[in-house]
Amino acid sequence: MHTDAILKEFTRQSAAFNVAPVMRSAETLQTIVDSMPAASASETWLEVACGPGLISRALAPRVRRIIGIDLTQAMLDLGRREAARAAIANAGFIRGDALQLPFADGALDGAVTRFSLHHIPVPGRCVAEMARVVRPGGLVLVADHVATADGPAAAWHQEIERLRDPSHWACLTPEALRATGERAGLALVSESQIPFGMDYEEWLTRGTGGPQMRALIDRLLAERPAGVESFRIRRAEGEPATLHLRFWLSVWQRGAGGHSSDRPGASGYTVPDEDEGGPRGK
Numbered sequence: 001m002h003t004d005a006i007l008k009e010f011t012r013q014s015a016a017f018n019v020a021p022v023m024r025s026a027e028t029l030q031t032i033v034d035s036m037p038a039a040s041a042s043e044t045w046l047e048v049a050c051g052p053g054l055i056s057r058a059l060a061p062r063v064r065r066i067i068g069i070d071l072t073q074a075m076l077d078l079g080r081r082e083a084a085r086a087a088i089a090n091a092g093f094i095r096g097d098a099l100q101l102p103f104a105d106g107a108l109d110g111a112v113t114r115f116s117l118h119h120i121p122v123p124g125r126c127v128a129e130m131a132r133v134v135r136p137g138g139l140v141l142v143a144d145h146v147a148t149a150d151g152p153a154a155a156w157h158q159e160i161e162r163l164r165d166p167s168h169w170a171c172l173t174p175e176a177l178r179a180t181g182e183r184a185g186l187a188l189v190s191e192s193q194i195p196f197g198m199d200y201e202e203w204l205t206r207g208t209g210g211p212q213m214r215a216l217i218d219r220l221l222a223e224r225p226a227g228v229e230s231f232r233i234r235r236a237e238g239e240p241a242t243l244h245l246r247f248w249l250s251v252w253q254r255g256a257g258g259h260s261s262d263r264p265g266a267s268g269y270t271v272p273d274e275d276e277g278g279p280r281g282k
């Protein structure tokens, strides 16, 4: 089952993910925090599939409260520890599923997710859930790696990603990512594609499949099909190999008319005040 793959992968990855330079870089972290124009000191935001809460911790000074939700307990434990270490008092971390957010309709001011949709078999459902729990007028931010539209090029990319991390499901094209927000009834405020690079060795060895699949991944990367726009390796003499990708960053607004999720809102559950206030079991 895919949830088992997620738990296995991200329990193992948690510590390395938390310190991965690519996850903390200005391109991938600060760009997202800076694209939250409406976030204010009085707002409560949700970070969906928060991992160790890098976005939550970066956003915390700008909002009244930020709640991170994730399936992987090791990630949540790390997020709590790191928030405590940084004396961040307004960040909470709860265990839960991005496809069934434990919040009432419109309970939150905003929601953000980064680099999660490519792990989720039904990414549109995640975006619809984010749209559901945000109040009318509230913002939804979605950021994820992009795939190239060309079929064989996209397949080549996914194969490499899955060899290195078996919990990878599929990167979408910008058009397919945009369609998830449109289907959720959200209005697009802005979108952009942001190039970023990551240390190939760090990326490869962080994934559970990477060390074992290194030779095959190296060979596949060298056989890059024509037309690949994102996901290119550069090896310069005397420098660490770098993998270059692009991610799509979008800002959406929930209109007064609401959303198109077919899931009834989670009843009787609004916003927890304490770290321990959320649902635990799964």
Ligand SMILES: C[S@@+](CC[C@H](N)C(=O)[O-])C[C@H]1O[C@@H](n2cnc3c(N)ncnc32)[C@H](O)[C@@H]1O
Pocket (backbone or CB within 6 Å): 006, 007, 010, 023, 048, 049, 050, 051, 052, 053, 054, 055, 069, 070, 071, 072, 075, 096, 097, 098, 099, 113, 114, 115, 116, 119, 120
């Ligand atoms: C690549 S990490 C990204 C972490 C964080 N969003 C960031 O960018 O720093 C993907 C995270 O998604 C979580 N995840 C995957 N599927 C999920 C789901 N259905 N519900 C909640 N979390 C999920 C994993 O546990 C993992 O922590």
